[in-house]
Amino acid sequence: MTNRESAIEIRGLKKSFGKFPVLDDIDLDIPRSAVTCIIGPSGSGKSTLLRCMAFLTDFEAGSILIEGQPLGFVGEGAARRACTNKEINAARERVGFVFQQFNLWPHLTVLENVAMPLRLVNKLSKSEAAGKARKALAKVGLADHVSKYPTFLSGGQQQRVGIARALAQDPHIILFDEPTSALDPELVGEVLQVMRDLAADGMTMVVVTHEMGFASQVADQVVFTDKGVIAAKGSPAEIFGNPDNPRVRSFLANYFERNTIRSRPAGRDVPAAAGQLGWGMPLVEGSGRA
Numbered sequence: 001m002t003n004r005e006s007a008i009e010i011r012g013l014k015k016s017f018g019k020f021p022v023l024d025d026i027d028l029d030i031p032r033s034a035v036t037c038i039i040g041p042s043g044s045g046k047s048t049l050l051r052c053m054a055f056l057t058d059f060e061a062g063s064i065l066i067e068g069q070p071l072g073f074v075g076e077g078a079a080r081r082a083c084t085n086k087e088i089n090a091a092r093e094r095v096g097f098v099f100q101q102f103n104l105w106p107h108l109t110v111l112e113n114v115a116m117p118l119r120l121v122n123k124l125s126k127s128e129a130a131g132k133a134r135k136a137l138a139k140v141g142l143a144d145h146v147s148k149y150p151t152f153l154s155g156g157q158q159q160r161v162g163i164a165r166a167l168a169q170d171p172h173i174i175l176f177d178e179p180t181s182a183l184d185p186e187l188v189g190e191v192l193q194v195m196r197d198l199a200a201d202g203m204t205m206v207v208v209t210h211e212m213g214f215a216s217q218v219a220d221q222v223v224f225t226d227k228g229v230i231a232a233k234g235s236p237a238e239i240f241g242n243p244d245n246p247r248v249r250s251f252l253a254n255y256f257e258r259n260t261i262r263s264r265p266a267g268r269d270v271p272a273a274a275g276q277l278g279w280g281m282p283l284v285e286g287s288g289r290a
């Protein structure tokens with residue numbers, strides 16, 4: 001049964017590496033035109049879950065529907081069969097992926113980095129691909145940098161090229177795996193701003209992130225993974241405001257501890273912006289999609 005409100009429907013998803021279960025019976029709906037942020041401890045399965053949504057990795061059990069289109073496998077038990085390449089491509093072409101490491105080709109210009117997949121994968125002509133690439137690069141604020149080589153760009157600009165590369169494929173959904181983790185702190189903001197703009201345009205986004213400020217302000221749904229299961233799920237106010245779940249509480253307490261600026265040697269604590277998200281503090285109202 002297809003839920004038309006959901007861009008992605010995940011049911012009973014199981015994934016192991018060898019004997020080690022990494023995702024254990026995951027059920028999750030990703031709403032359309034909304035931002036879902038996935039947070040949780042290292043090794044809890046966030047990246048694996050995201051990679052399953054783009055079939056960058058396969059899985060042993062369960063199903064994933066991308067806008068109703070099966071990705072990977074259909075059916076259960078004896079009736080389960082692998083999707084045909086045609087079915088997989090029909091699902092995957094709706095999904096863009098932005099990686100933590102930008103993976104740009106150093107010997108190609110910014111324009112070529114975005115245009116090349118359009119030529120190789122989408123079989124567009126050189127001029128069509130260049131036109132689409134320019135449009136995507138303009139969208140992430142890099143119209144003036146198209147002729148540069150990646151090494152002449154900052155990390156933030158390189159990641160914006162990574163986002164443009166995903167955007168140029170006209171995806172309905174973009175998956176981001178810690179898109180700002182490899183960046184110097186002062187470069188994080190420009191990438192998050194591009195992501196906020198995409199969210200405001202109504203792009204369906206799933207973002208694995210350690211940026212709790214971003215998640216609290218932009219997410220419509222926050223998913224907390226722990227040891228391969230979804231341990232908590234809710235609005236930013238529910239997850240960051242006063243979470244019931246003790247694992248969420250301890251995860252966030254640890255996060256705030258690491259992200260609180262303390263004056264030294266004996267001064268008062270100076271709460272960082274992230275610290276103001278703690279329970280007992282004013283809650284985030286709405287989703288930031290004003």
Ligand SMILES: Nc1ncnc2c1ncn2[C@@H]1O[C@H](COP(=O)(O)OP(=O)(O)OP(=O)(O)O)[C@@H](O)[C@H]1O
Nearest residue numbers: 017018022040041042043044045046047048049225
């Ligand atoms: N290719 C792989 N082969 C074997 N084990 C893997 C592989 N990829 C991930 N794992 C294991 O699966 C578990 C979940 O990994 P995953 O990368 O999904 O976690 P994560 O929540 O994204 O962590 P992080 O916050 O550190 O990125 C970890 O124990 C990891 O060691």
Ligand SMILES: [Mg+2]
Nearest residue numbers: 046047048208
């Ligand atoms: Mg990860």
